[in-house]
Amino acid sequence: MSLSSPAHAHGPTSVAVTGLSYAWPDGTVVFDDLQVSFGPGRTGLIGVNGSGKSTLLRLIAGELTPADGTVRVFGDIGYLPQNVALDTTSRVDEVLGIAGTRAALHAIEAGDVREEHFTAVGDDWDVEERARATLGELGLDHIDLDRTIGEVSGGESVLLRLAALLLRRPDVLLLDEPTNNLDLHARQRLYAAVERWSGVLVLVSHDRELLDRVDQIADLRGGGITWYGGNFSAYEEALAVEQDAAERMVRVAESDLKKQKRELSDAHMKLARRKRYGQKMWDSKREPKIVMGARKRAAQVSAGKHRILHEEKLTEAKERLDEAVEAVRDDDEIRVDMPFTAVPPGRDVLTLRDLRLAHGARVRGAFELRGPERVALIGRNGAGKTTLLRTIAGDLAPVEGEATAHVPLRFLPQRLDVLDDGLSVAENVARFAPDATNNRIRARLARFLFKGARADQLAATLSGGERFRATLAALMLSEPAPQLLMLDEPTNNLDMASVRQLTTALESYEGALVVASHDLPFLRSIGVTRWLLLDGALTDTEAP
The missing domain is CATH 3.40.50.300 (P-loop containing nucleotide triphosphate hydrolases)
Incomplete structure (x- = not known):
């Protein structure tokens, strides 16, 4: 197992997951030999609850360690978890990660020219302007950099965490249910930020309006990923076509299975008639004993081959039906009739x-x-x-x-x-x-x-x-x-x-x-x- 974050020189910005295995402490297997990579563009990662979407993001972000396999991230990574917990006493500039740079900048402006302040600022002389511009893009221009997190709403704290990531300009951005707790106005701001994103973006969401702004859908199911080009609406159309075809295959396989059962039954009846005829000939001794013995042995061999052939066809028909049924998704519905x-x-x-x-x-x-x-x-x-x-x-x-x-x-x-x-x-x-x-x-x-x-x-x-x-x-x-x-x-x-x-x-x-x-x-x-x-x-x- 290895976890690495190479520099840009290794190739284009991407995430490569190879042979990944992971299980919860109670032994429940989440992934077994998962292979997947995410390249430039916006990817919507979807799947039923419990399929491992959030777990995969945490593994890519380095918050969890795989039992086996490798996770390689080419470029800097930014991760917005599903549940954002911020210290209510922290200031906005601390959450944005610019408090130290900003303090050094203010010290220099006040006449303190110690080397440590210039080192802290580096080339980031416009940090406050960039921070306010980023906040403005997310509809947070009314929030002062000196305010505390306790003074902002839950939705605003989510956007502040996102603003901190955008200020860092990561190459890879992971978003886990980013629209949770956001009001309609804030969601529109987030949608716009996603549309502007030009690097690698992997987002987990149930928000179909957000998922309609991605370039491709990665459907996580049964420990593997199936890719669909286009946004969520295109995915639904493609899935509907797939499921119609899968249901047709089930009907064909069921019909074939009935046919094979019928043919096997017919074969058994024919063999039983031959056996009765052979016994009748033996009992009446109408042919020489040596001829009847040879005929009986040949009939037994032929009957065995015939039976095996039909049984093999029946087994193959059952396997085809199992495969067809497996391809049909069975999303059960809650029933409340009280x-x-x-x-x-x-x-x-x-x-x-x-x-x-x-x-x-x-x-x-x-x-x-x-x-x-x-x-x-x-x-x-x-x-x-x-x-x-x-x-x-x-x-x-x-x-x-x-x-x-x-x-x-x-x-x-x-x-x-x-x-x-x-x-x-x-x-x-x-x-x-x-x-x-x-x-x-x-x-x-x-x-x-x-x-x-x-x-x-x-x-x-x-x-x-x-x-x-x-x-x-x-x-x-x-x-x-x-x-x-x-x-x-x-x-x-x-x-x-x-x-x-x-x-x-x-x-x-x-x-x-x-x-x-x-x-x-x-x-x-x-x-x-x-x-x-x-x-x-x-x-x-x-x-x-």
């Missing part, structure tokens, strides 16, 4: 009255939610959407006013911290439904794709998408059944298949729904009936 979640039209679900939140946002007068409405809660980063949901859920007390839920409610937080990592999936669900039997819990979990041993997985070992499904299952299967479900950025960290599964689950949910999200395609897919904008105050608005 009648107790239904809310009749007109029933009072939620009342907010003269509400003032902990961070200043307000609900003036009375706001009411009735019946099975589907509400999209939108607004810029830092507007207070999460604070509002947590206040409704009872996790935070309002500064003024009241929030009253008239039906059982459950809140799916952005951090997915509902689960106890030390318990299994089934045990976590049992915490929310203590009166349910083990069999009932497992039958319900199977509808959320946790079948058999999967229900016994520890929560700590789940991938992002699996953790989301387990959390959703725990909330939806709780007793009493929730008639108001509130979701905070639910598509964060979900792959495309998981987003489809969530959409399907919410389609069959009959209660009231409030979803805070910046993912417009997702919001439109779940049939939102009412759009609310939180921008200082809560108001009804038109669909974006």
Whole structure:
């Protein structure tokens, strides 16, 4: 195993992964002899949750060490992880990595001409101008370099981390779910930055608008990568053609298998008739014994060859069917059919009255939610959407006013911290439904794709998408059944298949729904009936 980052002289900027093997500490194999390379251009790395997308980026970035194989990076590398954790006491210039250069520059400008300051500055005399220009490109020109991270929103902190990478001008840029927590305006800034990128870019994302800005798609599945030219829309079209062909091959293979079974059965019948005829001739002794013996031996040899030939054809037909079935993707769907979640039209679900939140946002007068409405809660980063949901859920007390839920409610937080990592999936669900039997819990979990041993997985070992499904299952299967479900950025960290599964689950949910999200395609897919904008105050608005 080796991990290296050669200089530019070795060749064009690229990432080369050869014979890569990696397993989690519990022995679960993620990669076994993976071969892949990423050259200049924008690559969208996609795959189902748990396939190893984030793990591969961490291996390339050097955060993880492979058990075997090599990872070679030609050029400087920049990596934006999925969960950006920044020290809230750090200043913006420290996060950008320019604090030392900037301090030396200011010292020289103030008349301190010690050599150490010139060494610190080097050739980077325009560092502040470059920093402000980069911040401006990402819509952060309002953020002063001396501010602390505690003064900016979560979405702005993600963009600041990206700005730090762009300032370094790396040759290889790795982005893991970069649009998580970004509002619509910030996402547009990120899209523009991706479109301008001219080096090697590998991004993991569920954001189809972002994936439609890449040059090629790398589909990670079963420990290997399949390449598709073009953006995500082109990938979907190509995959649809592939799957149609694969399903046709299954039908052809099934027909061939039936034919081979029929021919083998016919062959057995013919051989049985020959055997009966030979026995009849032997019993009647119509031919000399030596002739009948030779005829019997020849018939046995012929019968053996005939049987082996048909059995081989049958085996080959089964193998062709197995291969054809393997090529057809089986993306299971979550099923949520719980009648107790239904809310009749007109029933009072939620009342907010003269509400003032902990961070200043307000609900003036009375706001009411009735019946099975589907509400999209939108607004810029830092507007207070999460604070509002947590206040409704009872996790935070309002500064003024009241929030009253008239039906059982459950809140799916952005951090997915509902689960106890030390318990299994089934045990976590049992915490929310203590009166349910083990069999009932497992039958319900199977509808959320946790079948058999999967229900016994520890929560700590789940991938992002699996953790989301387990959390959703725990909330939806709780007793009493929730008639108001509130979701905070639910598509964060979900792959495309998981987003489809969530959409399907919410389609069959009959209660009231409030979803805070910046993912417009997702919001439109779940049939939102009412759009609310939180921008200082809560108001009804038109669909974006």
